[in-house]
Amino acid sequence: MNPQQYSSTNKIADTRYLKYQFYTETIEVSRMSALAFFEAGEKQHKGKRMFWQNREKTFTMVGLGHAHILEALNPHGRFEEVKSEWQSLCRQIVNEEPDVQPILFGGFSFDPLNKTQSVWTNFPQAYFAVPAFQLVIKDDRAYVSIHLVTKKTESFNDFEALRKERDRLIHAAQVSELKKYEKPLVTKRTEIKKDDYLASIRKVTEVIKAKQAEKVVISRALKLDFAKPLSAASALYQASEEQPESFLFGLEAGSQFFFGATPERLVKVKDRQALSTCLAGSIPRGRTVERDTQLGEELLSDKKNRSEHQYVVSMISKVFGAHSTHVSVPKTPKLMKIRDIQHLYTPVEGELMPGSTLLDLVRDLHPTPALGGEPKQEALSLIRQYETMNRGYYAAPVGWIDAKGNGEFAVAIRSALLNETEAYLYAGGGIVEDSTPEAEYDETWVKFRPMLRALGGQLSDES
Ligand SMILES: C=C(O[C@H]1C=CC=C(C(=O)O)[C@@H]1O)C(=O)O
């Protein structure tokens, strides 16, 4: 691979990978179910699997096993660390494949400075991996790649063993019966620190009225207990059934599995074209067409929701202005209608400037005021102060980047952490001057709905 493919302005001299060789081999295979491939790795690769499907369903990636792991330890430089390590590693690619690139998949925690004890024990501040076996389905074609990152110069035997395992996985995925996954049986549903959540909204609203911040996103968690452990494949299946019009992602870290079906793109880069989505401001769907349209119109003209949205548009436009040219931002939001909820939505596009990369955009965008607030640092410190939980990877960037610098990150909302027989679900909302705790509380219930339905935790009077 040509080292110049990456920005030549990367001045961090990284010698860590000079001794490594990064071998890749890709074959085209008959199309198969991505979930069946994920499931085929249940025994050999459990704890080290990844799943991604974009909102448009034109790109699906499944990763099984880790050829290489990148974990960033420095809370202040984690984006840089991942970026420079990935660039260095890509320089060691021995042979370039024409159809698909090796992918680095993973995510970041929402706030590395939040020290609140949490259930996210297996997830470091940044957790990325190059899969040993990578299935990519795009343009109606399927490819399986093997990746081997090694210091050994003679790795013929290792590669032979990987080919055998690849063929086993493909065969298992192609001949497996389509599994019927049962809805899990929920034995208990707990609202975590509901009173603290309501109190935090009151406090934050006061702080906003006192002009110490303009917007702060406050969230809360629900816990579900299951009669028996829920498999990662089954959780993904349920999420895709319930929320097909979203990004679908899953990231395993040992016995824990973070997954979700989010409508929100943080940023995508393809051939140096960058695209982000401003998504903030919400109202439920109506039961009839008339009511639905009426609610949509109400959302479009509601002052509080428009202000929630505008902070996001301004911030994303500003970040795009710093990293790209030809920035386009529609003047007024549209509606994004998904199964349970309607959102205000504004796409932002631009052409990356030389020297700017996808991970630079991720670093500067996260968290947008759709998940953090405005101003960013004040909002983060208010969240640390008033939100009595640790978000872990909820509301943080999860996604992928390939060896050419193309990739996409979603904002990991409408998500849950699966921890054997328990699941933690998260939802929040943008608090502005005229927010009320009751309305925000109701809004979180609507946002919990897709994951609750997927995990069988909805009450019988909820749909
Ligand atoms: C924080 C969440 O949603 C964000 C994204 C869209 C709309 C939002 C809102 O209207 O408050 C939130 O900013 C969540 O789903 O947990």
Ligand SMILES: [Mg+2]
């Ligand atoms: Mg809102």
